[in-house]
Amino acid sequence: MSYILQGETCEWEVVIGLEVHCQVVSNAKLFSGASTDFGGEPNDHVDLLDAGLPGMLPVINEVCVEQAVRTGLGLKAQINNRSVFSRKNYFYADMPFGYQITQFDQPIVGEGTIVLELGEGHYREVGVERLHLETDAGKSMHDQHPTKSFIDLNRAGVALMEIVSKPDLRSPEEVGAYLRKLRSIVRYLGTCDGNMDEGSMRCDVNVSVRPVGSEELRTRCEMKNVNSVRFAMQAVEYEAQRHIEIYDEGGEIKQETRLFDSSNGTTRSMRSKEEAHDYRYFPDPDLPPLVFSDEFVEQIRATLPELPDERRERYVSDYGLSEYDAGILVAEKDNAVYFEEVAKGRDAKLAANWIISTLFGLLKKEGKSISESPISADRLGKLLDLISNDTISGRIAKDVFEMMIETGNDPETIVEEKGLKQITDTGAIEGAVDEIIAANPDKVAEVQGGKEQLIGWFVGQVMKATQGKANPGAVNGMLKKKLLG
Amino acid sequence: MSNKLNQLTISEARDGLEKGDFTSVELTESCIGAMEKARGLNAYITETPELALERAKASDERRSGDGAASGMEGIPIAVKDLFCTEGVLTTAGSHILDGYKPVYESTVSNNLRQGGAVMLGKANLDEFAMGSANITSYYGNVINPWKATDGKDLVPGGSSGGSAAAVASHTCLAATGTDTGGSIRQPASFCGIVGMKPTYGRCSRWGIVAFASSLDQAGPMTKTVRDSAIMLNSMAGHDPKDSTSSPKATPNFEAALTGDIKGLRVGIPAEYKMDGTPEEIVKLWDQGTQWLKDAGAEIVDISLPHTKYALATYYIVAPAEASANLARYDGVRYGLRVDGESLDDMYMNTRGEGFGKEVQRRILMGAYVLSAGYYDAYYKKAQQVRTLISKDFNDAYEKVDVILTPTAPSAAFAIGEKMDDPIAMYLNDVFTVPTSMAGLPGISLPAGLSSSGLPLGLQLIGRAFDEETLYRAAGVLETAANFSAVPAFVEGA
Numbered sequence: 001m002s003y004i005l006q007g008e009t010c011e012w013e014v015v016i017g018l019e020v021h022c023q024v025v026s027n028a029k030l031f032s033g034a035s036t037d038f039g040g041e042p043n044d045h046v047d048l049l050d051a052g053l054p055g056m057l058p059v060i061n062e063v064c065v066e067q068a069v070r071t072g073l074g075l076k077a078q079i080n081n082r083s084v085f086s087r088k089n090y091f092y093a094d095m096p097f098g099y100q101i102t103q104f105d106q107p108i109v110g111e112g113t114i115v116l117e118l119g120e121g122h123y124r125e126v127g128v129e130r131l132h133l134e135t136d137a138g139k140s141m142h143d144q145h146p147t148k149s150f151i152d153l154n155r156a157g158v159a160l161m162e163i164v165s166k167p168d169l170r171s172p173e174e175v176g177a178y179l180r181k182l183r184s185i186v187r188y189l190g191t192c193d194g195n196m197d198e199g200s201m202r203c204d205v206n207v208s209v210r211p212v213g214s215e216e217l218r219t220r221c222e223m224k225n226v227n228s229v230r231f232a233m234q235a236v237e238y239e240a241q242r243h244i245e246i247y248d249e250g251g252e253i254k255q256e257t258r259l260f261d262s263s264n265g266t267t268r269s270m271r272s273k274e275e276a277h278d279y280r281y282f283p284d285p286d287l288p289p290l291v292f293s294d295e296f297v298e299q300i301r302a303t304l305p306e307l308p309d310e311r312r313e314r315y316v317s318d319y320g321l322s323e324y325d326a327g328i329l330v331a332e333k334d335n336a337v338y339f340e341e342v343a344k345g346r347d348a349k350l351a352a353n354w355i356i357s358t359l360f361g362l363l364k365k366e367g368k369s370i371s372e373s374p375i376s377a378d379r380l381g382k383l384l385d386l387i388s389n390d391t392i393s394g395r396i397a398k399d400v401f402e403m404m405i406e407t408g409n410d411p412e413t414i415v416e417e418k419g420l421k422q423i424t425d426t427g428a429i430e431g432a433v434d435e436i437i438a439a440n441p442d443k444v445a446e447v448q449g450g451k452e453q454l455i456g457w458f459v460g461q462v463m464k465a466t467q468g469k470a471n472p473g474a475v476n477g478m479l480k481k482k483l484l485g
Numbered sequence: 486m487s488n489k490l491n492q493l494t495i496s497e498a499r500d501g502l503e504k505g506d507f508t509s510v511e512l513t514e515s516c517i518g519a520m521e522k523a524r525g526l527n528a529y530i531t532e533t534p535e536l537a538l539e540r541a542k543a544s545d546e547r548r549s550g551d552g553a554a555s556g557m558e559g560i561p562i563a564v565k566d567l568f569c570t571e572g573v574l575t576t577a578g579s580h581i582l583d584g585y586k587p588v589y590e591s592t593v594s595n596n597l598r599q600g601g602a603v604m605l606g607k608a609n610l611d612e613f614a615m616g617s618a619n620i621t622s623y624y625g626n627v628i629n630p631w632k633a634t635d636g637k638d639l640v641p642g643g644s645s646g647g648s649a650a651a652v653a654s655h656t657c658l659a660a661t662g663t664d665t666g667g668s669i670r671q672p673a674s675f676c677g678i679v680g681m682k683p684t685y686g687r688c689s690r691w692g693i694v695a696f697a698s699s700l701d702q703a704g705p706m707t708k709t710v711r712d713s714a715i716m717l718n719s720m721a722g723h724d725p726k727d728s729t730s731s732p733k734a735t736p737n738f739e740a741a742l743t744g745d746i747k748g749l750r751v752g753i754p755a756e757y758k759m760d761g762t763p764e765e766i767v768k769l770w771d772q773g774t775q776w777l778k779d780a781g782a783e784i785v786d787i788s789l790p791h792t793k794y795a796l797a798t799y800y801i802v803a804p805a806e807a808s809a810n811l812a813r814y815d816g817v818r819y820g821l822r823v824d825g826e827s828l829d830d831m832y833m834n835t836r837g838e839g840f841g842k843e844v845q846r847r848i849l850m851g852a853y854v855l856s857a858g859y860y861d862a863y864y865k866k867a868q869q870v871r872t873l874i875s876k877d878f879n880d881a882y883e884k885v886d887v888i889l890t891p892t893a894p895s896a897a898f899a900i901g902e903k904m905d906d907p908i909a910m911y912l913n914d915v916f917t918v919p920t921s922m923a924g925l926p927g928i929s930l931p932a933g934l935s936s937s938g939l940p941l942g943l944q945l946i947g948r949a950f951d952e953e954t955l956y957r958a959a960g961v962l963e964t965a966a967n968f969s970a971v972p973a974f975v976e977g978a
Contacts, residue, residue, distance in 0.1 A: 048588075093828055281860075
């Protein structure tokens with residue numbers, strides 16, 4: 001699985017760290033009572049504080065603190081009962097205080113881990129350095145007026161969790177797996193909706209390269225505000241190649257912030273270290289240190305949902321699913337919930353197979369999520385029941401599935417109306433079997449001469465003759481008896 | 486009791502209003518008249534006579550005559566123009582807040598308003614409360630109602646110089662002030678009135694234009710200690726909108742004025758006997774010590790060893806916080822905007838024109854001490870020293886109940902003096918800054934006159950959230966000092 005890039009002089013490995021900003025799920029902003037709803041007219045969700053009016057003071061929103069702690073627990077991380085908010089000073093038109101309120105040297109959550117799933121049964125643990133709470137900025141709009149920029153402060157002050165990984169990632173695939181896993185965890189926890197296209201989750205990608213075998217950390221470049229998993233992976237690929245080419249030519253990498261251009265998958269310089277801001281961090285004197293008790297943490301821990309890793313393990317041990325199938329089913333909480341509803345009281349492996357190969361295929365084709373599935377868990381379950389109680393065969397079930405989508409009817413009605421009920425009447429099956437045997441004496445001779453695998457061909461012919469309604473097991477048994485004695 | 490209503494104290498006016506001797510409208514009209522005559526002092530940036538009369542009328546209508554009214558009901562006051570006041574121009578003495586009328590009322594001014602106080606106008610101040618002489622206001626210098634023997638105009642102190650001058654010239658019965666390093670106590674001393682800086686957290690900071698958040702504290706500026714107690718009761722209280730506001734209940738401060746300090750232990754800090762302090766100030770301090778002793782207090786020599794670092798530490802911490810607090814005045818959303826070629830140009834033009842020299846100096850100092858590579862040497866070190874200053878006081882309060890010091894190292898000086906030397910100006914706060922750094926309450930009251938006939942204040946410093954003891958001691962000191970001199974401006978009026 002290692003991602004090694006061949007340079008002119010040596011082989012290189014990539015060292016990647018991610019800073020992911022997750023918008024906290026909360027009704028109100030981190031320090032004000034204004035709404036966090038997405039959308040709305042510009043400056044609808046702005047209170048006196050968010051506008052940076054004189055004399056306004058921040059008051060911490062306890063819900064956001066709970067969400068940060070919950071996320072920290074989900075990342076199996078150290079929870080810091082005392083943390084400090086600091087001011088990060090810089091000017092920008094959509095940042096009304098002239099500083100961002102963030103956490104600097106004393107974050108609310110310390111070290112944790114994320115387990116990456118890298119294909120069949122292959123896992124890798126990646127370190128989380130920290131998680132801290134901070135405010136989002138507003139939005140500058142430069143396309144509303146020929147000479148002026150407009151400012152929308154709806155997002156200004158919305159709570160973000162910045163989750164910083166250790167420089168543990170080594171390939172674009174691991175970057176993808178990390179982002180998907182983190183998104184899965186925060187969605188399970190209900191602490192962030194994880195929608196990268198709406199900007200409620202975005203990431204800064206830090207990339208450097210080093211010769212294989214070296215332990216050094218070379219100069220890195222940071223790509224800011226990358227807003228999709230694919231783009232993050234592309235940014236790593238491009239940036240790693242760029243670094244290698246520069247080193248191969250005897251050059252040096254300058255530490256800088258770069259912009260990822262999704263239109264062509266490249267990066268370009270935004271500002272160098274010399275131009276970098278001196279943020280002049282210092283503890284925000286408007287906010288006493290954030291202190292909470294162990295009981296507060298334990299109360300949150302007691303309400304933690306089952307997380308994807310535990311759920312996957314349960315699917316393997318309780319349902320007997322493969323690690324791979326279990327991993328696919330648990331990645332999205334909604335999928336897992338759907339699966340469990342279908343699997344309840346039924347053959348879980350059958351349920352898993354149908355969901356992964358048939359339902360997910362359909363959804364992918366139609367670009368829909370499980371919540372938009374045209375087939376409810378209840379109906380899919382009923383379809384599986386029809387297979388299990390031998391009313392229809394698995395092959396017929398595929399047809400019924402298609403018809404369920406077309407007609408919107410439930411599987412029982414379709415089977416009834418279309419007369420798809422499996423023929424379990426041995427007399428009827430026997431008639432068809434006898435006809436096929438009689439019509440193919442040469443093939444009978446071959447079977448009896450030792451070519452037993454030809455029985456499959458006979459089964460197919462019988463199924464064809466019965467329009468698939470015969471029970472394939474019964475057909476198989478009967479053929480064996482008649483041909484081989 | 487004075488026959489001019491505007492010259493009354495709060496407690497006198499409270500009694501008169503309650504007895505029906507006069508109405509709040511009459512009282513307010515008297516103040517408005519005095520305010521007009523005192524315009525030469527430039528104590529107000531904005532006068533709000535119509536609003537005042539409206540509120541006075543409403544107060545008269547509310548008054549039931551059953552003695553149930555709040556202590557501030559119907560009392561005309563000035564409000565330092567650092568408090569945001571609903572619908573009324575709020576400038577912080579700065580060009581950069583041009584035309585800014587808040588849609589909200591600061592918690593403290595709202596508490597007073599809800600208590601029935603009548604706002605006469607917004608008092609002048611040093612720009613963003615940065616100054617000790619009220620010579621940095623965009624709206625011009627404030628002139629002290631007291632005159633030097635040579636007839637020169639004197640500074641009223643700062644930064645609450647407009648508030649102090651307004652009270653001393655009897656254009657109002659009292660005024661709000663704010664104190665970051667001495668901005669209530671030093672002008673109170675210069676103008677011969679009582680100025681109280683309560684414990685940090687006693688009054689909400691919500692709606693007060695921030696200078697240095699960890700130090701700023703609102704307080705009353707009044708004619709008497711009793712008035713101070715009455716007014717603080719109205720101003721103080723927990724405010725959920727200010728995370729640094731204390732949840733402690735507000736005691737009845739006036740009830741603390743028992744006049745009895747027998748057995749009270751009064752500390753005299755050796756380190757406040759600084760070289761170069763004028764002899765008359767040392768003499769007044771000794772006199773104050775004697776008065777308290779005569780009243781039954783026990784005098785204890787104490788040491789506050791880190792005092793000498795307080796001023797330097799303050800001039801790191803306060804500008805650092807200010808540099809961030811003033812970043813919001815960027816021309817984007819309200820107040821002054823001076824356009825430019827780019828966003829950065831606009832920032833530079835706006836802030837370059839909008840902020841005066843002293844404010845710019847402090848922003849630069851603040852940005853410097855927080856800069857990468859300097860943070861540890863300056864800001865971090867300053868915070869460590871601040872902890873030691875607090876510890877000095879905590880240790881002292883093992884042995885004493887209050888501490889007596891001078892308020893300022895001099896009487897009011899002439900406008901123009903010390904202006905070319907910021908350090909000399911900063912030294913004005915040498916006795917008041919340590920209290921601020923420790924977040925403790927301190928009160929200045931007029932105790933005597935200088936050789937040139939100008940008022941001199943003494944400062945009492947109390948334990949955190951023990952304003953009651955402070956008032957009790959201040960009341961006794963006030964009685965003993967029996968300060969009755971009247972400023973030239975009022976005499977001549």
